Every structure is written in C-alpha cells, then in structure tokens.
Amino acid sequence: MKITQIHLVRRPAASPRPDDFDIVTAALPSLRPGQVLIENLYMSVDPYMRRSMEAEAKDLEPWPIGGALNGPCVGRVLDSRNPGFKEGDIVESMSGWQSHFVSDGDAFLPYLTPDNALARRTVGSGIEPQDYLGLFGIAAMTGYVGVVRSGKLEPGKTLVVSSAAGTVGSVACQVGKIKGMRVVASAGSDDKINWLLHSARADRAFNYKTVPLADGLKEACPHGIDLVLENASPEHLEACLPLMNERGAIMIAGFVSIYTTGGRASPVRNLEYVLDKYLTLKAFPFMDYLDSYEEFVGNMSAWRSEGKLVFPQIIHDGLDQAPRAFCSLFSGDSFGKNLVRIAI
Numbered sequence: 001m002k003i004t005q006i007h008l009v010r011r012p013a014a015s016p017r018p019d020d021f022d023i024v025t026a027a028l029p030s031l032r033p034g035q036v037l038i039e040n041l042y043m044s045v046d047p048y049m050r051r052s053m054e055a056e057a058k059d060l061e062p063w064p065i066g067g068a069l070n071g072p073c074v075g076r077v078l079d080s081r082n083p084g085f086k087e088g089d090i091v092e093s094m095s096g097w098q099s100h101f102v103s104d105g106d107a108f109l110p111y112l113t114p115d116n117a118l119a120r121r122t123v124g125s126g127i128e129p130q131d132y133l134g135l136f137g138i139a140a141m142t143g144y145v146g147v148v149r150s151g152k153l154e155p156g157k158t159l160v161v162s163s164a165a166g167t168v169g170s171v172a173c174q175v176g177k178i179k180g181m182r183v184v185a186s187a188g189s190d191d192k193i194n195w196l197l198h199s200a201r202a203d204r205a206f207n208y209k210t211v212p213l214a215d216g217l218k219e220a221c222p223h224g225i226d227l228v229l230e231n232a233s234p235e236h237l238e239a240c241l242p243l244m245n246e247r248g249a250i251m252i253a254g255f256v257s258i259y260t261t262g263g264r265a266s267p268v269r270n271l272e273y274v275l276d277k278y279l280t281l282k283a284f285p286f287m288d289y290l291d292s293y294e295e296f297v298g299n300m301s302a303w304r305s306e307g308k309l310v311f312p313q314i315i316h317d318g319l320d321q322a323p324r325a326f327c328s329l330f331s332g333d334s335f336g337k338n339l340v341r342i343a344i
C-alpha cells in the first residue's frame with residue numbers, strides 16, 4: 001500500500017521554513033498478526049517539535065533527515081489483526097506527519113511509549129476525534145494543570161499568562177477566570193488582545209510588541225502577581241519577578257522564544273526576587289499530571305458545553321499544509337490550537 005509522509009530535508013539554523021520539509025510517497029508493509037492499520041484524520045503541530053529538528057534534541061529523539069517524523073495525531077482503524085481494535089475505532093497516537101501507519105497495538109502514553117502505540121478514544125455526544133488533540137490534548141492539559149495544580153489557585157488572586165492566545169495560554173486564562181482569579185494576559189497582536197478581552201474574558205490584556213513588558217505588567221497588576229503561567233520567554237519571566245507577591249509561584253510551561261536559539265535562554269538578571277519573596281519557580285512536564293487526565297477531560301467537556309470556555313482552533317486542510325501550519329507557530333501568525341486535517 002502507498003502512503004504519504006512529510007519528511008525533513010534539512011535542519012534549520014533559526015526559525016523553521018516550509019521548504020525545510022518535503023512530501024513523499026512511501027510503501028507500507030501488509031499487516032502481521034497483532035498489528036493494526038490506521039488512517040490518520042488529524043495531526044497536531046506544536047512548538048516542541050522545533051527541538052526534534054535539531055541533531056541533538058535533548059530529551060527527544062531527533063527527527064531523521066529523509067525519514068518518518070512523529071507527533072500527536074488521531075486516526076481511524078482501517079484493518080485490524082489485533083483483538084484489542086476493530087475497524088472504525090478512533091485512536092490517538094504519536095504517529096503524525098503521515099497519511100497511514102501500522103501499529104503493534106501497544107498501550108499509548110504520549111512521549112513515553114513507541115510512536116505507533118495506540119489509545120482508543122470515544123467520540124459522539126458532541127465530542128469529535130480532533131478534540132483529543134485540541135480541547136483534550138497535551139497543550140490544553142498543560143494550561144489546565146499549570147493553573148489547577150499550581151497550589152496557588154485562589155479566587156481574587158492575580159494570574160498572569162504569557163503567549164495567552166496560544167493553546168496553553170488560552171486554556172490557562174479561561175481556567176483562571178472560571179476559578180475566580182483576576183487574569184492578566186499578554187500576546188503579540190491587537191486581534192489576539194481583543195479576543196483575550198472579549199472572548200476569553202481576561203481582566204486586562206496587552207500587546208507585548210507595542211507595550212514594553214515591564215510597563216504592561218505594572219499597569220495591569222496594581223495588587224502584584226500571585227501566579228504566573230509562563231509560555232513565552234525569559235524576558236517575560238524577568239519582567240514578572242519584581243511584581244511577584246510573597247510566596248507566589250511561577251509555573252514555567254516553556255519558553256517558546258528559545259526554540260529558535262538552539263534552546264539557549266538569555267540570562268534572567270533579577271533572580272534575587274525569588275529569594276526575597278520566597279517564590280516557587282517550577283518547570284513542569286504535563287506527563288507528571290497524567291493522574292488528572294480524566295478530571296481534565298470531564299471539566300473541559302462540561303465547560304465547553306456550558307459555554308464557559310471557548311477553544312480557539314485553526315484547521316489547516318491537507319497533509320501538504322502541515323509544514324506551513326507548523327511554521328506559523330514561530331511567526332506569530334498562529335492563533336489558539338493549530339491542527340492539520342489529513343482525511344475526513
């Protein structure tokens with residue numbers, strides 16, 4: 001059987017470009033006993049994938065030049081020689097960036113299991129296959145646990161969120177509001193700021209490309225900051241530190257700005273505030289909170305149906321659009337969750 005895959009043709013030095021990728025045809029072997037054939041329906045593009053483009057990708061396996069890539073996706077079982085799966089089942093895996101793949105049917109845990117491991121997912125009653133990459137996906141879960149499991153979730157306290165119109169950020173802002181926090185958001189365009197104020201219901205929001213970070217934060221946080229969900233940059237963290245209230249916390253989901261600098265972060269020059277204010281500074285992988293997965297899915301689903309949470313999403317049509325969708329994460333053109341529809 002012939003399938004379509006996206007391959008990497010070179011490792012970029014800074015921001016990725018669509019022509020760093022190529023679309024190729026590959027052959028798929030026939031199924032052996034125990035195996036499952038999957039047609040991918042949707043795949044996710046995420047900033048962390050920029051690290052997989054490096055020859056040394058730290059905790060990730062580097063993507064090969066001229067071979068299959070990986071990433072979160074949902075698909076439909078087309079054929080099964082495994083008693084655990086039947087034709088038509090919807091499954092989540094890490095075998096994205098391709099139209100089809102063969103799985104050995106191992107149990108799926110994102111990042112911790114082989115790329116072709118599978119989790120069966122339930123759809124219907126308003127839940128679509130792509131929700132498992134979006135509303136219930138890795139980045140949304142990171143925004144949820146970053147607030148709910150921070151130990152600093154308290155009504156009336158001030159939550160600051162950077163890259164707030166992205167997936168992690170948009171969820172963190174809205175979870176904060178649902179839980180009664182005062183939410184201050186920053187993002188890189190006036191359209192994103194409008195969305196944060198009027199749809200995500202942030203109390204204050206500013207465009208960090210037109211307002212200096214220190215000024216925007218100081219003006220928006222007259223009572224100081226109790227909790228930060230950091231997605232953007234060391235510069236944003238540095239601007240938050242002088243405004244932190246005693247025993248506040250900074251939950252670092254990531255620094256999207258350093259993916260294009262080979263992972264090197266510029267120095268944070270005022271760490272004395274961590275000591276002086278007894279702050280908690282914590283980087284957290286979402287995998288540490290997999291025990292919250294069912295609670296997270298239940299809450300996100302209920303909040304969406306009740307109209308308490310909106311989930312911004314851009315769907316890019318066709319596997320050939322995946323490189324462009326991925327590159328939009330680094331140019332600021334992306335908004336909310338970016339998914340690629342591979343098949344209907």
Ligand SMILES: NC(=O)c1ccc[n+]([C@@H]2O[C@H](COP(=O)([O-])OP(=O)(O)OC[C@H]3O[C@@H](n4cnc5c(N)ncnc54)[C@H](OP(=O)(O)O)[C@@H]3O)[C@@H](O)[C@H]2O)c1
Nearest residue numbers: 139142163166167168187188231253254255256257285286
């Ligand atoms: N800890 C975990 O387990 C975990 C899991 C998932 C994601 N993450 C991390 O969480 C962060 C957010 O992830 P996400 O999926 O929601 O991505 P995202 O925020 O949607 O990322 C894309 C956005 O990042 C912003 N951006 C791009 N380059 C930037 C730069 N140089 N400086 C500041 N902002 C920049 C842009 O928005 P603007 O227009 O606002 O600039 C862009 O639209 C990332 O650092 C990601 O690696 C961590």
